[in-house]
Amino acid sequence: MAYKIKETTCTGCSACQNECPNNAIVEKNFLFSIDPTKCTECVGFFDEPQCVAICPIPRTINPNPDVPRFQAAV
Amino acid sequence: MDSGNLKVVSLLRVMRPAGQGSGSGCGSKGGDGKSGCGSSAGQGDLSPTVWEKVKNHPCYSEEAHHHYARMHAAVAPACNVQCNFCNRKYDCSNESRPGVVSERLLPEQAAKKVLAVASTIPQMTVLGIAGPGDPLANPEKTFRTFELVANFVPDIKLCLSTNGLMLPDHVDRIAALNIDHVTITINMIDPNVGAKIYPWVFYNHKRYTGVEASRILSERQLLGLEMLTARGILCKVNSVMIPGINDQHLVAVNKAVKSRGAFLHNIMPLISAPEHGTFFGLNGQRGPTAQELKLLQDSCEGEMNMMRHCRQCRADAVGLLGEDRSAEFTTEKVMAMEVTYDLASRQAYQEKVEVKRQAVVAARNAELATLAGERSDISILIAVATKGGGRINEHFGHAREFQIYEVSTAGSKFVGHRRVDNYCQGGYAEEDSLETVVRAINDCQAVFVARIGGCPREGLKSAGIEPVDRFALEYIEQSAIAYFKEYLARVRTGELMHKLRGDADIRQGALIA
Numbered sequence: 001m002a003y004k005i006k007e008t009t010c011t012g013c014s015a016c017q018n019e020c021p022n023n024a025i026v027e028k029n030f031l032f033s034i035d036p037t038k039c040t041e042c043v044g045f046f047d048e049p050q051c052v053a054i055c056p057i058p059r060t061i062n063p064n065p066d067v068p069r070f071q072a073a074v
Numbered sequence: 075m076d077s078g079n080l081k082v083v084s085l086l087r088v089m090r091p092a093g094q095g096s097g098s099g100c101g102s103k104g105g106d107g108k109s110g111c112g113s114s115a116g117q118g119d120l121s122p123t124v125w126e127k128v129k130n131h132p133c134y135s136e137e138a139h140h141h142y143a144r145m146h147a148a149v150a151p152a153c154n155v156q157c158n159f160c161n162r163k164y165d166c167s168n169e170s171r172p173g174v175v176s177e178r179l180l181p182e183q184a185a186k187k188v189l190a191v192a193s194t195i196p197q198m199t200v201l202g203i204a205g206p207g208d209p210l211a212n213p214e215k216t217f218r219t220f221e222l223v224a225n226f227v228p229d230i231k232l233c234l235s236t237n238g239l240m241l242p243d244h245v246d247r248i249a250a251l252n253i254d255h256v257t258i259t260i261n262m263i264d265p266n267v268g269a270k271i272y273p274w275v276f277y278n279h280k281r282y283t284g285v286e287a288s289r290i291l292s293e294r295q296l297l298g299l300e301m302l303t304a305r306g307i308l309c310k311v312n313s314v315m316i317p318g319i320n321d322q323h324l325v326a327v328n329k330a331v332k333s334r335g336a337f338l339h340n341i342m343p344l345i346s347a348p349e350h351g352t353f354f355g356l357n358g359q360r361g362p363t364a365q366e367l368k369l370l371q372d373s374c375e376g377e378m379n380m381m382r383h384c385r386q387c388r389a390d391a392v393g394l395l396g397e398d399r400s401a402e403f404t405t406e407k408v409m410a411m412e413v414t415y416d417l418a419s420r421q422a423y424q425e426k427v428e429v430k431r432q433a434v435v436a437a438r439n440a441e442l443a444t445l446a447g448e449r450s451d452i453s454i455l456i457a458v459a460t461k462g463g464g465r466i467n468e469h470f471g472h473a474r475e476f477q478i479y480e481v482s483t484a485g486s487k488f489v490g491h492r493r494v495d496n497y498c499q500g501g502y503a504e505e506d507s508l509e510t511v512v513r514a515i516n517d518c519q520a521v522f523v524a525r526i527g528g529c530p531r532e533g534l535k536s537a538g539i540e541p542v543d544r545f546a547l548e549y550i551e552q553s554a555i556a557y558f559k560e561y562l563a564r565v566r567t568g569e570l571m572h573k574l575r576g577d578a579d580i581r582q583g584a585l586i587a
């Protein structure tokens with residue numbers, strides 16, 4: 001599982017991008033998206049997913065159902 | 075600039091900054107003993123060093139607002155706090171009009187834009203970074219922009235507006251970059267009040283809610299303020315007045331920020347309507363009336379300098395008050411421009427402004443001298459139609475705002491603005507637009523204009539506001555004092571009954587359209 005940005009409600013404020021510890025959030029023409037191969041759900045860094053915690057618009061960053069839950073490397 | 079310095083020294087004694095003046099009591103604001111009774115209120119409580127830094131700053135002096143311009147660079151989109159008066163789909167409403175989206179610039183684009191504007195408009199003296207989010211939630215973009223501008227346009231003053239949450243972490247960098255003004259928006263010092271204003275803050279990698287969020291925010295704001303003033307960086311505090319939530323509380327905020335060295339406090343009315351989509355707007359939270367705002371500002375004034383002239387300008391506007399030139403400086407146009415930076419012509423312009431300013435002050439002081447010896451409890455408000463320059467030089471029907479002056483035997487002082495829609499818009503005056511004006515200046519005894527038509531003249535009179543055009547093109551304060559003398563005489567002979575007038579409306583929206 002990674003996180004995913006809902007384009008229709010995202011304002012493009014970039015706050016999530018500044019906080020991501022994995023540089024998983026990319027911007028193209030003011031559209032922000034999360035690279036599922038880089039997102040670790042913040043596991044190993046912080047207790048809460050940083051992008052979700054700072055995003056000003058409720059329910060804009062949600063779990064990505066297409067991607068299995070991140071497993072911290074052992 | 076030797077001659078410039080001489081002028082400055084003489085101005086120190088006579089000028090008034092930021093729309094604050096002598097007040098009506100003598101003892102209340104002795105400061106360092108410089109201000110006497112009314113006539114030489116000068117820079118009020120401000121020390122000469124502070125006044126030197128702010129006198130050409132459009133945000134700190136009402137009358138500099140007409141001669142100088144500031145621009146904002148929208149390089150900071152992210153924010154780390156949620157305010158109930160803000161709709162995050164748009165720009166931060168602390169420093170701009172709600173419901174406006176500005177273009178977003180990269181630091182390099184912003185620097186080029188500043189250079190282009192400064193080369194074209196000699197009045198442009200200040201660059202602010204205030205949003206659209208919080209500059210210190212975007213520290214890299216913000217400081218990169220300041221660095222570039224300081225390199226290319228060295229005579230521009232830099233200023234920064236922030237919600238204060240991250241301020242303590244950046245004080246050293248602010249000092250190193252020579253940023254000489256910082257504005258912190260502080261709406262409460264009591265977390266229980268804050269909980270009604272801020273649903274959450276993002277701090278230390280965590281989202282905090284409720285009272286705890288406001289406790290963190292308030293601690294960080296006050297700490298940041300103390301750290302800045304300890305380094306000699308000027309701090310202004312903005313507060314948004316929210317009736318029923320923090321209106322009474324702002325008196326305590328005023329004391330708290332003054333004791334920590336803020337040099338100016340700007341209490342702004344909440345601008346709130348459902349169409350802004352803010353929490354307050356959607357929940358019917360109203361903004362204050364003109365009288366409520368003035369009462370609060372008056373009750374804080376004994377404590378420190380109040381700022382009365384803030385129009386909550388649109389953050390991305392470029393140019394002097396009332397003449398937005400931002401269309402000339404779109405990102406596309408700016409990137410294509412060839413600019414040469416002419417420092418000499420900028421300085422020449424600024425010297426001319428100094429001369430004009432001194433004339434205004436001299437005229438006021440001369441008139442004030444003739445009031446010496448008069449004692450009366452009466453004080454009146456006068457609305458003035460002006461295009462700037464300290465003169466009554468606007469037609470009633472063309473006025474987009476009125477400046478409000480309070481006059482008593484202690485002197486005259488600027489106490490605020492009232493916005494009105496163009497009364498003449500579309501050529502013919504309509505009845506309801508006169509009503510709009512009357513509602514906006516309903517607390518005034520008179521309105522000074524350069525000219526006025528017959529219809530509105532009658533309308534004003536029946537509303538109990540005297541239209542006055544005999545001071546057309548004269549200096550505002552000089553005329554206000556002259557009018558007040560006659561007013562007192564008329565009351566004394568019984569020709570006139572002095573009555574307190576009613577309340578007035580604060581209209582929504584910023585003046586720079």
Ligand code: SF4
Binds near residue numbers: 020023025
């Ligand atoms: S959950 Fe964490 S790692 Fe994943 S995108 Fe958000 S901030 Fe980055």
Ligand code: SF4
Binds near residue numbers: 009057060
């Ligand atoms: S924080 Fe939310 S609104 Fe802002 S860019 Fe990220 S997803 Fe979009």
Ligand code: SF4
Binds near residue numbers: 133
């Ligand atoms: S928003 Fe207020 S402080 Fe800023 S330029 Fe306008 S009047 Fe000045």
